[in-house]
Amino acid sequence: LAVTVADSHQGRGLGTLLLGALARWIAERHAGIRSFRADALARNRPMVEILEQLGGRVLETYEDTVSFEVPVPGDAEHLPDTPAGRAIRAAALGQLSVRPR
Numbered sequence: 365l366a367v368t369v370a371d372s373h374q375g376r377g378l379g380t381l382l383l384g385a386l387a388r389w390i391a392e393r394h395a396g397i398r399s400f401r402a403d404a405l406a407r408n409r410p411m412v413e414i415l416e417q418l419g420g421r422v423l424e425t426y427e428d429t430v431s432f433e434v435p436v437p438g439d440a441e442h443l444p445d446t447p448a449g450r451a452i453r454a455a456a457l458g459q460l461s462v463r464p465r
Contacts, residue, residue, distance in 0.1 A: 367379050367382045367383060369382075377451075377455075379411075379414075380414075380448075380451045380452060380455050381455045383414075383452050383455065384440075384451075384452045384453075384454070384455020384456040384457075385455070385456070387436075387440050387443065387452055387453070387455070387456040388440060388456040388457075390436055397436050398435065398436055399433050399434060399435050399436055400433075400434055400436060401423065401431060401432065401433055401434075402415055402420065402431070402432045402434055403429050403430070403431050403432075404429070404430055404432070405428055405429060405430075406425065406428050406429065406430050407428065412430060413448070414448040415432045415434055416432075417444060417446035417447060417448035417449060418434050418435075418443070418444060418446070418448055418449060418452070419434060419435050419444055420432035420433060420434035420435075421433055440452070440453045440456035440457055441453065443456075
């Protein structure tokens with residue numbers, strides 16, 4: 365999994381929308397995906413917190429990067445009841461939009 369948002373567009377919900385689109389795709393296709401691996405910079409606390417809130421567990425750390433294994437629920441309705449889970453559920457259901465600057 366790779367989600368990159370240019371610095372000039374961060375903090376507007378674009379990453380959440382992209383993760384929501386991924387959640388919708390997986391749920392619609394029941395692709396047999398049970399988890400995904402996500403790498404984040406250790407200093408990127410917002411992303412680390414999102415991955416933790418989604419139930420991610422640390423697989424390894426390497427220099428300044430943390431690798432997570434994040435479980436994939438059967439559908440968007442079964443995302444964790446955490447701020448990140450609720451935001452990604454809303455994005456997957458088309459109920460979230462990008463915040464303007």
